[in-house]
Amino acid sequence: MKIDVVLPCLDEETALPWVLERMPDGYRPIVVDNGSTDGSARVAAELGALVVSEPRRGFGAACHAGLLASSGEVVCFMDADASLDPGQLPRVTEPVVSGRADLMLGRRVPVPGAAWPLHARLGNAFLGRRLAGRTGTRLRDIGPMRACRRADLLALNLADRRFGYPLEMVLRAADQGWRIAETGVDYLPRAGRSKVTGTVRGTLRAIGDMRKVMSEPGGAR
Template structure:
């Protein structure tokens, strides 16, 4: 079976060679160029990846465009900045492939001091705790490396196109009764500066997006007829 790997990409020319070079056999990279001004798209094509353009800026926009472009039964998502090792993808997909889980997230385990800035790690922990309380899903990290079946993901009707997309995926999956799991994956120093965790402002923006999604889905659950969601 071929598994598509969706890689949202914004100016990651320095990291793509390492990321694409470590893609396991049977895993097909789809690099979604989200308005890069460097050579990211050209490098990805030269290395054999499929490149899809998504000019609308937004992490969720890039992820969802990749999902729509995918042709595989099972898809993965992961960052293109070399903070996650594609060699770990088979561990993340295993429970989906053998039917033990419907959505699996990679729980990031930092391997070196400074890999995960304190402000970003704290924001993630607060959101994960709220998510566990609300859904019962045994998650400790809203990790960007994850796997699920494509048709099922499309059926969730994800609407966020910003940083709330990963959280909305989990919330809607939990509401739909999905079996959600996580596995540990090494978290590495990224190549270049993060657009999110690299600054307090970026982290706060991502947390604000996720809190908005949390509030919107809570409202939709209370008033499903008026919202048309969940």
């Protein structure tokens, strides 16, 4: 089964070599350059990734551009900042490939030295509680590593193009009766500073986007 891995990317030149070199056999990386000012696109291309340019800034915009560029039966999403190990992708894809789950999320388990600030963890827990109340789906993390079938995801018609994209995916999947589950994946010390969790402002911006998605009918913007 062909599996594509969408990697939204904004100035991750330093992290990309480690990420791409650890991609498992049979997993094709699609690096979506979301306006990088460093050599991210060049590095990704030199290391054999399919590089897609998405000039419209936004995490959801980058994810969706990668989804449209993919052709695998199963599509994965993960951060390109080396905070997640691509070698653990099979933990997330196997339940989807075997038909035991429709959407699989990687629940981040921090390893020693990993930086997951308190404000980010509290925001994640808040959204988890809201999600459980809305859908009955109990998740401990709105994880950045995830996998599902490409055709099914396209049929959800996700509309958010900002930080609400991952949450909208879970909401719409739950509304459609998808089997949603999670498994633990290592959360590593990332390369550089996070554009989201690295600052309180970034975390609040992401939470604001997700709250908008949560408050609207159908989870759409």
